[in-house]
Amino acid sequence: MKKALLLIAIVAFLSNAHAQSGAVRPRRVSPTGSSNATGASANNASSAPTVGAPRLDTTRAYTLLQQKQYEAALAEARRITVADPQNAEAWKIAGFAELSLKRFKEAADDLQRAYDLQRAAGEEDVNTRDALAQALVRSEQFEKALPLLVAATTRPGVRPDAGLLYYRGLAEFRTGKIDEARRSFEEVIKLEPRNSAALFYLGRIAQDKKDLNTAITMLNRATQSDPQLAEAWTLLTVAYLQRASSAANETQAKADYANAARAGESLYRLKTDAASALLYGQALIYAEQYARAVPVLERATNLNAQDGTAFYFLGIAQSRLKNFPQAIVALERAATISTNDANIYRELGYAYEASKQYAKALAAYEKGLSIAPNDADLKESAERVRPFAK
Secondary structure, eight states, X not given: OHHHHHHHHHHHHHHHHHHHHTTOSTTSSSOOOOTTTTTTTTTOOOSSOOSSOOSSOOHHHHHHHHTTOHHHXXXXXXXXXXXXXXXXXXXXXXXXXXXXXXXXXXXXXXXXXXXXXXXXXXXXXXXXHHHHHHHHHHTTOHHHHHHHHHHHTOOTTOOOOHHHHHHHHHHHHHTTOHHHHHHHHHHHHHHOTTOHHHHHHHHHHHHHTTOHHHHHHHHHHHHHHOTTOHHHHHHHHHHHHHHXXXXXXXXXXXXXXXXXXXXXXXXXXXXOSHHHHHHHHHHHHHTXXXXXXXXXXXXXXXXXXXXXXXXXXXXXXXXXXXXXXXXXXXXXXHHHHSTTOHHHHHHHHHHHHHTTOHHHHHHHHHHXXXXXXXXXXXXXXXXXXXXXXX
C-alpha cells in the first residue's frame, strides 16, 4: 500500500522537480553557478586593446568598465562600434559590460563579434574567449559554448578555473553528455569542495541513475553548503522517499521517511508553493506525522484546487487521524479530478466503511475494481462490506 502511494508521489513530483531542476541553469533559483562563475573575466576585460591600433580610442570605455560603471561603459563602447565597426576592443568592452549587467544574449553577440575580429587579425584573446563561453552558457547556447569551455579548461600547464569547469559541466549536462558532465562536476568539487551547484548536479545525475546513496550524499552536501538551495532540498526529499520505498527493513525505511520529512520541511521554509507543499505533505504522511501533514496539504489544495493528488493525500491524512467526514470530503474531491485512480477509491471506500456508510463504501470499492480488476485488496474490501450494504 505504502509503495503504491509512493509511486504516485514520485511520479507526480519528480517530473515537476526535474522540470525545474533541469532548469537549474544560470538564471535563478538554484545553482546559478560557482562563486567564480563570472569572476575570471567578466569584470576584468584584461588589459588594453587586443587588436592592432584601434582607430578610435577605447581608454574611456575601458576605464568606466574597470570602475564598474557598466551602463556608461556600454554606452561609450556602443558609440565607438557605431563609428568604427571593426574595433574589436570596443565590441569586447561592450560584451563585458553586458555580461556584468546580466544581458547575456547581447553579451554573447558582442563578444562573438570581438572574438571573430581578433581571430581575423591573428590576435586571439583568451579573456574574450572565456567571457564569450560564459555568455553563451548564460544565454543557454550550450552547443556553441561547449568547445570554447573545453578549450578553456584544458590549457596545458594551467590549472582550470572552477567556474569555467562548472559551466563546462552544465553545458555537457544540457547537451546530453551526462558522463562527461559528471566528470567535470567532480573536477569542480576537487577545486571547490563546497561548490553547491556542482554538488547539486552530481546528486541529480546519481539520482537519475538510481544510485540513491550517492545522490543523497551529494544533495546533503549541497544543502549544507547552501541551505537556500531549494532544488537540492526538493530532490533530497524525493531521494529519501525513493530509498525508503526499497529499504531492506522497516528500521531503515522509517529513518529515510523521517529524513524525507526533515528535508521537505527545509524546502517548505524556502518555498510554500503548491508543489513544495504537496511534496512536504507526502513526506509527513510517510513519516506518519499526519497531524502536521493536514495544514500543509490544505495549503496545497488551496493553491491548486485542480490537483487530485493533493486532495488524495489530504484525505489520507484525515483518515489516519480518524477524521472521516473531512477525509470523505477530500477524497470525493480527488475522485472528481482524478477519475481513473483506483487508490483514491480504495481510500474513499475505507473512509465510508469506517463511517458505516456501507453502500457508498461498496460503490467506491467496486469503482476501484472497475479500474484495477485484479486488485486483491479491493476485491477483499468489496466482499467485506457487501453483506452490510443496503
